[in-house]
Amino acid sequence: MNNHVTVLEIDANAVLHNLNYFKQRLQPDTKILAVVKAFGYGSDAVEIAKIVKDNVDYFAVAYCNEGIALREAGIDTPILVLHPQIQNIPTIVKYRLEPNLYNFKIFEAFLNYASEVPLMNYPIHIKFNTGLNRLGFWHTDVPNIIARLKKSSNVIVQSIFSHLVASEDLNEQEFTINQINNFAYIIKQIYEHLGYEPMIHILNTSGVVHYPQAQFDMVRIGIGLYGFSNTPNETAQLKNTHSLKSIISQIHNIQPGETVGYNRAFVANKPTRSATIPVGHADGISRKLGNKNGFVIVNNQPAPIIGNVCMDMIMVDVTKIDCKEGDEVIIFNHQQHIEYMAHKCETIPYEILTGLSQRIKRLVKH
């Protein structure tokens, strides 16, 4: 028996469908890196990795510890750590993780460590900043990077990459194409002087959709795996992967003038039936969804959230819904519902998914 009532179901077939959808749009020899950072966008990184590992070439995580979790679960695929820190270097090597080296400080630290051990041909990745101004070397750093690499046989550059600023926004097409061209120029210089040709990648999910001409050797798919592509037509081709379900714990019949929840935020103006559901803001259901901004589904009908969202509970209006204590509640099970929640919370589906707390039980459906 499962002790948890609030469960996030992960649909393995939907994840595979989404992966194949992008695969079909790419050249047959373009490699795929699956981004499983932040617990696989709020799902379960290890489970997602197990689902897709035979169909992808690489995984990426943000931090070293996320990579360790995959290795400890027996995942053998190469893992790129997008945002490592100097103090992680020995651990990265111990777990055969592959660091993104984004500035001279960590680049030097890694090369020094590699020569002390010594390592032989250890795979590293180098990131260039082409406009995001977040992480990455500048194009002017190329000569110094090459000079330093030429002195080392301890590492091998597995890939050179960059990240688009606004791949989902076609109003920024000119900026994006410029970014891609600048990146291509950096690559040209590196290929001329390094002596070998590392893999190249710049596209995320929306990049694959809008700029397939820039797929180079590999693409990095994150949100697309999880059913979203930042464009309605494309999202419609993808399948929902995250479904959050719970049950009705209790039903109250409330008389006019009575209130529901903290600070009496909902006031009944007619006889009202409210249902209490064991999921709250500590689980990632934003307080912005209270006061009828959000809804859940009970017996196929929308039930608005009334009053304030509590830490561990929400109350919904089920006056017109035939239901009883113990019935199933769908908090969401469709991308449109997640997008609606994101809109009401003034955010994007990425934040709704990654904000689902670890308290919620994850369950994979095959």
Ligand SMILES: *Cc1c(COP(=O)(O)O)cnc(C)c1O
């Ligand atoms: C998170 C991330 C991705 C994935 O982006 P999506 O929009 O989710 O596909 C790709 N590359 C980098 C560098 C990232 O940080």
